[in-house]
Amino acid sequence: MKIATFNINGIKARHQALCDWLDESDVDVVLLQEIKSVNENFPSELFEDRGYNVAVHGQKGFNGVAILSKLPLEDVSRGLPGDESDEQSRWIEATVTGERAIRVCGLYLPNGNPAPGPKYDYKLAWMERLRRRAEELLAAEEPALMAGDYNVIPQPEDAAKPEKWETDALFLPQTREAFRKVVNLGFTEALRARTRSPGVYTFWDYQAGAWNRNDGIRIDHVLLTPQAADLLRDVEVVSELRGREKPSDHVPVVVDLEA
């Protein structure tokens, strides 16, 4: 089973590019972030026509996550637990069953800039809620993954120019520590597990020719429970999409699970 995470930066502007990729790839499940759309305006038919089931957790203008799946989506849950007052749409999860049942969680972790400030406080609080949900997933001792735009550069080697990010919310020591706290509960970070991955990025800013100079960062991650890590066959970053017409500033990360 191939499961992808992809921050598409606006479904309205990107549905054609997304469909082009779906038509030429063989992904079974796609976790989308930054759809920037309310549920009613999400073009579900485009994906249903291609054999995908669709679950959306949208929001007007910003954020928004969704799941596309060729397998039925069961037990869909929207919103990260732990704060009833949080109105931002950044989390969606569901169970997909091929040879094995996998719990897939799609997430769009807050950017957090400028730091310090209320947005950074929100990011850290969100990461603490993520940690608590992560503990529950591990306790279930079943195949599960949390994939998405984490807005975290885990290590200096995950940025072409780490010095540029020193005071940025994506790379501050507190951010990296909070991410480590989640991973070290017992997850396998899929790409890091497969390669040392220096020079492998998933985001290039639209500005200043970042793509042409390969001035990227690796901030889209797939975290696997031990039971899912046992099923890991392959990991791929589809960086080629970043060079196409009207690209997202992120590219997909695809894991292939024996499931």
Next chain:
DNA sequence: ATGGTGGCAAGGCCA
């Protein structure tokens, strides 16, 4: 130090 780009949606906000 500033500005550099892009999406949503219709004026800024967010990244």
